[in-house]
Amino acid sequence: MAFTTTDPTTTDVENLHTIDDIKRVDGDTGIEWNFTDGVGTMSPEFARRVTAGRRSTATLYRDVYPRAIQIRFEGSKGVLSVDYTLTGHTVCLRPSMVKFTGTPSTRIEIAQVFNKPGNFYLNRPLIMILEGLGVPYQVFKKYQENAIEKIDLATSSVDSAALFLNDLGLGTAYRVSGTLIRLHRLGVPLPRDSFYSRAMLYARNDALRDIKHKSRIPIPDTYNLVGVADVHGFLKEGEVSVCLELVPGGPRRYLSGYVLISRSPCIHPGDVQIAKAIGHPRTGSCFAKEPLANTLVFSTKGQRPLCSYLGGGDLDGDEYAVISLDQHPGFRHIRRESPGRYDPAVLKRLPRECTQDDIAQFVVDFINTDNLGVLSITWRILADAREDGIFDKDCMLLADLHSRAVDFPKSGTAVAIREIPRRPSLLPDWHAPETMSYLDPDVYYASQRAIGKLFRAVDLPAVKIESSAARQERRRAEADETADPFEDEDEVVTEALSTAFSRFTSYVSQHLPINTPLTPTPDRIDSLRSTFLYYRSQLQNTCSLHSILPGRGAMLTEEEVFIGTIVANASQPAKRLDHISKVREETTLLVNHVREELMSVDGESVRDLEHRLRLSYWAWRRCLQSDVFGANSFGWIAMEVCFRLIDEIDETMEQMFEGLQI
Numbered sequence: 001m002a003f004t005t006t007d008p009t010t011t012d013v014e015n016l017h018t019i020d021d022i023k024r025v026d027g028d029t030g031i032e033w034n035f036t037d038g039v040g041t042m043s044p045e046f047a048r049r050v051t052a053g054r055r056s057t058a059t060l061y062r063d064v065y066p067r068a069i070q071i072r073f074e075g076s077k078g079v080l081s082v083d084y085t086l087t088g089h090t091v092c093l094r095p096s097m098v099k100f101t102g103t104p105s106t107r108i109e110i111a112q113v114f115n116k117p118g119n120f121y122l123n124r125p126l127i128m129i130l131e132g133l134g135v136p137y138q139v140f141k142k143y144q145e146n147a148i149e150k151i152d153l154a155t156s157s158v159d160s161a162a163l164f165l166n167d168l169g170l171g172t173a174y175r176v177s178g179t180l181i182r183l184h185r186l187g188v189p190l191p192r193d194s195f196y197s198r199a200m201l202y203a204r205n206d207a208l209r210d211i212k213h214k215s216r217i218p219i220p221d222t223y224n225l226v227g228v229a230d231v232h233g234f235l236k237e238g239e240v241s242v243c244l245e246l247v248p249g250g251p252r253r254y255l256s257g258y259v260l261i262s263r264s265p266c267i268h269p270g271d272v273q274i275a276k277a278i279g280h281p282r283t284g285s286c287f288a289k290e291p292l293a294n295t296l297v298f299s300t301k302g303q304r305p306l307c308s309y310l311g312g313g314d315l316d317g318d319e320y321a322v323i324s325l326d327q328h329p330g331f332r333h334i335r336r337e338s339p340g341r342y343d344p345a346v347l348k349r350l351p352r353e354c355t356q357d358d359i360a361q362f363v364v365d366f367i368n369t370d371n372l373g374v375l376s377i378t379w380r381i382l383a384d385a386r387e388d389g390i391f392d393k394d395c396m397l398l399a400d401l402h403s404r405a406v407d408f409p410k411s412g413t414a415v416a417i418r419e420i421p422r423r424p425s426l427l428p429d430w431h432a433p434e435t436m437s438y439l440d441p442d443v444y445y446a447s448q449r450a451i452g453k454l455f456r457a458v459d460l461p462a463v464k465i466e467s468s469a470a471r472q473e474r475r476r477a478e479a480d481e482t483a484d485p486f487e488d489e490d491e492v493v494t495e496a497l498s499t500a501f502s503r504f505t506s507y508v509s510q511h512l513p514i515n516t517p518l519t520p521t522p523d524r525i526d527s528l529r530s531t532f533l534y535y536r537s538q539l540q541n542t543c544s545l546h547s548i549l550p551g552r553g554a555m556l557t558e559e560e561v562f563i564g565t566i567v568a569n570a571s572q573p574a575k576r577l578d579h580i581s582k583v584r585e586e587t588t589l590l591v592n593h594v595r596e597e598l599m600s601v602d603g604e605s606v607r608d609l610e611h612r613l614r615l616s617y618w619a620w621r622r623c624l625q626s627d628v629f630g631a632n633s634f635g636w637i638a639m640e641v642c643f644r645l646i647d648e649i650d651e652t653m654e655q656m657f658e659g660l661q662i
Helices: 044-050 057-061 124-132 137-154 158-168 176-186 194-214 356-369 372-385 393-406 450-456 461-479 495-500 502-509 522-545 558-563 573-599 606-623 631-661
Strands: 007-012 015-018 023-025 032-034 039-042 068-073 076-082 090-093 107-113 118-122 217-229 239-244 256-262 272-278 295-298 319-324
Touching: 007 044, 039 044, 039 217, 044 076, 044 090, 068 217, 076 090, 076 217, 118 319, 124 137, 124 272, 124 372, 124 450, 137 158, 137 194, 137 217, 137 450, 158 176, 158 194, 176 502, 176 631, 194 450, 194 461, 194 558, 239 256, 372 393, 372 450, 461 522, 502 606, 502 631, 522 558, 522 573, 522 606, 522 631, 558 573, 558 631, 573 606, 573 631, 606 631
Parallel strands: 015 090, 039 076, 217 295, 239 272
Antiparallel strands: 007 107, 023 032, 039 090, 068 076, 068 107, 118 217, 217 319, 239 295, 256 272, 256 319
């Protein structure tokens, strides 16, 4: 709780109540289960006001607000869902939410707002469980082929490329997605230069790599939803309510019929269950009055809560995957297996007050005995290798140990490494390091499980050219470290590119005085050159520092930094992710600095903005097809600045016109 990032709020909790948890004893096992573990309630008015500062004025006046939020309050944590029967600024907490006595406060801190459904992706453990429960390989193959086809088509047009990059979070430092959207609105066709083409190849590689090495396959019209409880007792045992509002304030859609529900991480055959969604609520029912959009509402009836079936889940912020079996019949005929016990974690108690030394010792113990990753990987390897798959006795043991390891931060009881079954000497090919181009048949075998076939079906073409591209980039960067695209008097832009961007050129010209010479004054060119040389130097440092290829001369390409990815294979993917994170952080700071330099004006008049627009446009033209290292990405910064300056010119002119009317 102490390390969770939260947003403070300015709305006071005027009415704070403590309400009982809904508990019931399972007659078969004698275990007492909590059907509201980690979830409280709040009034509609409180939900509306507590999140008002996070929304635009437009949505505020449309009365759009989330029906569930994850919070931290004093010593409590969990989720608050809207209860339409409450009034005023009211919050109701349950004993299961209170972890310790915190500093008295009247304001809640928000950890997460659930205002839209999350996208759902398959993963290797879930595929192995579904395959073991009877889903044939062809079902997964179809979804993977559809995903690959969508990736291949994603960069075939300007608007689809923008959405593709935005969904993957690529090109954010250079605001590539936003720039492409602006070009699309102008009717500019897809850029055909080598820099953009290679950048899009690397973007597609980033998406394909997750599919190949993680089986991260999107399933259309499936969602991740936060779980909450039916506090009004309307749902029967085994029923759920799912109301989707894909656009805040937009139309609502209700799932009906049988749905497949799971939660990550899943490792037990019973971690996948089927429930019945009630569909459109009956008139006058609690869900007709408040459908709790973008949540998965579980029943509070029965002997055991359904969420606890799913990897021992609860309702303090856990998200659950929901797949409609009417829309995805390939998953319909799975065998239903009994869930794991997932007995509530028994806390490790001390016969005295806890001290700072105890906390320090716990952190050390956690670092030394956190075997969750080892358990998960060992389970996948054994489930692939053993004849009984996920039902093998060692796999079932690993499922129990995995549950204990997940609860370790709560219980303090670790899983010893000696308790984990040993892996076989012969390993599946999907477990081989990315960097291995040849697999020794005495060490690796071709897995015939679904994840093995899916793994081999994906090719990563960008990886094949990355090594040579990195060497060429080093030569280009070191050719002349003082070169810039503004030296030659004659700009070299092919007729094809000039025609492609003609509408952008026309758009810029409309915001400049008639007969304005496009070439800036020498002093402005010198200033621009200084900015570019600084950018080039910093970009080269980033490319050199974060290459994961072997050899002193290896460096990232300009396109990789531009997109925000690293193409090269890695024996340790976590190391690559760490370098990607640092590349994105460094380039964001660098690009922001360049953007500020290009946009800085001597005054606030339209003429000052026009001077900057002319300079940025000229810089873009000179960088458009330059061979100088750093020039291509610098040109994209200049193009984005052109759009921003045009917006400022339009806004300034509009204000001047309004002033004249007054």
